[in-house]
Amino acid sequence: MSGMRRVAVLVWKELIELKEDRDLFGIVILAPILQLFMLGYAATTDVRDVPVVVADADRSVASRALVARFNASPNFTIVDVVTSPNELDPYLERGRAWIALAIPPGYGEALGRGTPQALQVIADGSDANSTNVAIGYATNLIAGYAQELGARMPAGSVTPGIEPRVRVWFNSRLDSRDFMIPGVLALLLLVITTNLSSMGIVREKEVGTLEQLNVTPLRRWELIVGKLLPYALVGMVDVCLVLAVAVLWFQVPLRGSVTLLFALTLVYLMSTLGLGLFVSTISSTQQQAMMTTIFFFLMPMIYLSGFIFPIENMPAVIQPLTYLLPLRYYLVILRSIFLKGVGLETLWPDALALAAWGIAILSLAVARSTKREA
Amino acid sequence: MSAISVHDLTRRFGDFVAVDRLTFEVREGEIFGFLGSNGAGKSTAIRMMCGLLKPSGGTATVGGIDVGRDPEGVKRRIGYMSQRFSLYERLTVDQNIRFFAGIYGLRRDRLETRRRFVLEMSGLQSREHVRAADLAGGWRQRLGLGCAILHEPPIVFLDEPTGGVDPVSRREFWRLIDGLSARGVTVLVTTHYLDEAEHCHRVAIIHGGRLAALGTTAELKRAFHGRTIIEVHAGRPVDAMRLLDDMPDVEKTSVFGTAVHAVVSMKPGEAARTIRERLEGGGVAVTRLGPVEPSLEDVFLDVAERATQ
Numbered sequence: 001m002s003g004m005r006r007v008a009v010l011v012w013k014e015l016i017e018l019k020e021d022r023d024l025f026g027i028v029i030l031a032p033i034l035q036l037f038m039l040g041y042a043a044t045t046d047v048r049d050v051p052v053v054v055a056d057a058d059r060s061v062a063s064r065a066l067v068a069r070f071n072a073s074p075n076f077t078i079v080d081v082v083t084s085p086n087e088l089d090p091y092l093e094r095g096r097a098w099i100a101l102a103i104p105p106g107y108g109e110a111l112g113r114g115t116p117q118a119l120q121v122i123a124d125g126s127d128a129n130s131t132n133v134a135i136g137y138a139t140n141l142i143a144g145y146a147q148e149l150g151a152r153m154p155a156g157s158v159t160p161g162i163e164p165r166v167r168v169w170f171n172s173r174l175d176s177r178d179f180m181i182p183g184v185l186a187l188l189l190l191v192i193t194t195n196l197s198s199m200g201i202v203r204e205k206e207v208g209t210l211e212q213l214n215v216t217p218l219r220r221w222e223l224i225v226g227k228l229l230p231y232a233l234v235g236m237v238d239v240c241l242v243l244a245v246a247v248l249w250f251q252v253p254l255r256g257s258v259t260l261l262f263a264l265t266l267v268y269l270m271s272t273l274g275l276g277l278f279v280s281t282i283s284s285t286q287q288q289a290m291m292t293t294i295f296f297f298l299m300p301m302i303y304l305s306g307f308i309f310p311i312e313n314m315p316a317v318i319q320p321l322t323y324l325l326p327l328r329y330y331l332v333i334l335r336s337i338f339l340k341g342v343g344l345e346t347l348w349p350d351a352l353a354l355a356a357w358g359i360a361i362l363s364l365a366v367a368r369s370t371k372r373e374a
Numbered sequence: 375m376s377a378i379s380v381h382d383l384t385r386r387f388g389d390f391v392a393v394d395r396l397t398f399e400v401r402e403g404e405i406f407g408f409l410g411s412n413g414a415g416k417s418t419a420i421r422m423m424c425g426l427l428k429p430s431g432g433t434a435t436v437g438g439i440d441v442g443r444d445p446e447g448v449k450r451r452i453g454y455m456s457q458r459f460s461l462y463e464r465l466t467v468d469q470n471i472r473f474f475a476g477i478y479g480l481r482r483d484r485l486e487t488r489r490r491f492v493l494e495m496s497g498l499q500s501r502e503h504v505r506a507a508d509l510a511g512g513w514r515q516r517l518g519l520g521c522a523i524l525h526e527p528p529i530v531f532l533d534e535p536t537g538g539v540d541p542v543s544r545r546e547f548w549r550l551i552d553g554l555s556a557r558g559v560t561v562l563v564t565t566h567y568l569d570e571a572e573h574c575h576r577v578a579i580i581h582g583g584r585l586a587a588l589g590t591t592a593e594l595k596r597a598f599h600g601r602t603i604i605e606v607h608a609g610r611p612v613d614a615m616r617l618l619d620d621m622p623d624v625e626k627t628s629v630f631g632t633a634v635h636a637v638v639s640m641k642p643g644e645a646a647r648t649i650r651e652r653l654e655g656g657g658v659a660v661t662r663l664g665p666v667e668p669s670l671e672d673v674f675l676d677v678a679e680r681a682t683q
């Protein structure tokens with residue numbers, strides 16, 4: 001019982017310190033909103049007039065109709081139609097086209113027979129996000145066309161065409177902002193709470209107050225809970241802020257349960273706060289803690305978690321590594337709750353992985369922290 | 375029973391020995407001074423006694439508890455004020471007191487009594503709501519002491535509590551230490567100020583991690599027995615020192631303000647006569663010359679020098 005009282009005293013102290021720290025207020029409250037607005041507007045809703053070059057080796061009615069559809073779509077502009085796929089490369093290399101579409105000979109004939117026919121879509125990968133969106137549009141367009149043809153055919157025949165990609169499927173408006181904003185939430189939470197926790201503890205180390213605490217009867221778990229609880233609270237405040245802006249301002253659909261989102265966010269915070277605590281046990285200055293957090297943990301996570309580059313586009317050797325990152329699971333959870341509206345019945349493996357990660361890193365950090373220098 | 379009992383306490387950092395087989399006892403209610411130059415190992419020794427640093431060897435028993443075996447047990451019985459100011463600068467005086475009282479588990483009546491005691495003791499009553507960051511040096515140190523003794527520990531460790539504090543505040547602070555001792559609290563305190571050492575019941579001089587001398591200041595001065603310090607005021611002190619250094623009976627010389635102190639292995643009368651003859655023979659005009667009581671500074675320098683050899 002006296003343990004809980006000491007935790008309460010620590011939380012009280014920490015909240016006063018947070019309140020007194022003007023810079024921190026800016027970082028914790030203003031920065032997330034600013035970031036959200038910046039990224040929300042930078043992640044443009046739709047990609048328009050993507051330049052497309054077509055190699056139409058078929059030259060059938062069907063292939064011409066497909067090209068006409070591309071041209072009619074506000075998302076694409078046909079820059080040229082050539083005959084051989086070999087002629088496509090210069091267009092992509094010089095940036096005259098972002099996407100090249102190769103229609104094989106016999107495409108129209110195969111469609112008529114109802115046999116699935118593969119179309120080759122080549123994309124310029126230098127702007128992964130826009131390209132992804134553009135590929136999404138293209139896939140949808142081709143599939144839609146094929147489906148229409150299928151519908152016009154007698155019942156019972158196979159629907160020809162291309163399977164649309166799953167990722168695009170659930171973001172039916174193909175709205176990259178809807179896809180980005182849940183990611184921004186995950187990232188903001190990661191950056192803010194990991195740094196708060198690592199710097200908060202290392203600052204006490206630097207100033208010497210940690211030594212003063214270490215000479216009191218305060219137990220390790222009391223200190224850790226008392227330090228981390230207020231930061232978890234800050235994290236939850238940020239979630240509310242970001243959610244409000246995302247839903248009310250950017251009109252991102254929130255299809256799933258808000259309660260579940262909050263619950264799993266708490267699980268996620270165990271990993272981010274635990275990570276910060278772990279960094280604090282291996283750093284002796286705040287600067288060191290910040291650098292370690294950024295370069296050894298945050299940057300790899302941002303690159304490898306699927307936040308920027310889709311995991312399925314990563315080299316096969318890298319892909320398994322992504323399972324080591326808590327951000328990966330939380331991104332899946334957030335995007336699924338936001339866009340698919342699914343619940344725990346689907347998300348439990350990710351939730352479990354996230355919880356395991358959190359418990360593991362917290363235990364490691366607690367084991368490493370001592371009240372007596374070795 | 376001793377309040378603190380240290381036996382062969384040792385601490386190594388890699389190959390470097392910061393504290394080397396330290397052995398001493400501190401009696402209950404005693405003010406025990408730790409004297410030593412920078413890097414002598416005072417803080418390291420104190421941190422081991424407080425259970426903040428694991429000893430590499432030897433034992434320390436504090437308040438009857440072996441700190442190596444039960445550091446947390448020791449922590450319940452001691453107060454510790456580190457060399458650095460270690461209160462929360464963003465909290466006010468009152469908030470700092472309440473925070474540490476809470477951590478030490480003080481409740482209601484006791485909390486209120488102790489809070490008022492600390493405010494009164496440190497003279498901070500009218501500054502209760504000033505942020506600790508805005509306090510002047512002397513007030514900070516007194517608040518630091520107050521927070522370290524909120525739980526009324528029988529043993530208190532103060533690591534350089536008066537560093538960087540003005541003379542008036544230093545005297546104030548020592549009045550508080552005397553008050554603690556009068557109530558039976560054992561105080562182990564480190565200092566660089568030799569005048570402060572005179573307040574201690576006993577003093578340990580630490581040099582290079584070792585115990586170089588131990589005793590009351592009077593005892594330490596008596597260790598000069600059989601030797602004499604001659605204070606020389608001369609027109610050309612540099613020449614005087616050179617002449618003195620060449621004399622076989624002069625152990626060493628040092629500058630003391632405008633005077634020169636020479637440690638001579640002779641009786642006072644004989645020493646004064648020999649030195650005057652030598653200096654005047656060497657053409658140095660002597661203004662004043664005679665035997666003086668060894669000051670603590672003489673003792674300290676002497677002990678340090680001999681420990682180095």
Ligand SMILES: Nc1ncnc2c1ncn2[C@@H]1O[C@H](COP(=O)(O)OP(=O)(O)OP(=O)(O)O)[C@@H](O)[C@H]1O
Nearest residue numbers: 387392410411412413414415416417418419457534
């Ligand atoms: N954690 C550490 N790692 C390595 N060396 C250390 C460590 N702590 C102290 N030392 C070294 O041990 C020696 C003794 O340091 P200590 O702080 O105990 O001296 P001190 O007598 O308190 O000096 P001061 O009067 O300057 O406070 C110093 O040389 C210091 O550099």
Ligand SMILES: [Mg+2]
Nearest residue numbers: 416417418457
């Ligand atoms: Mg020291």
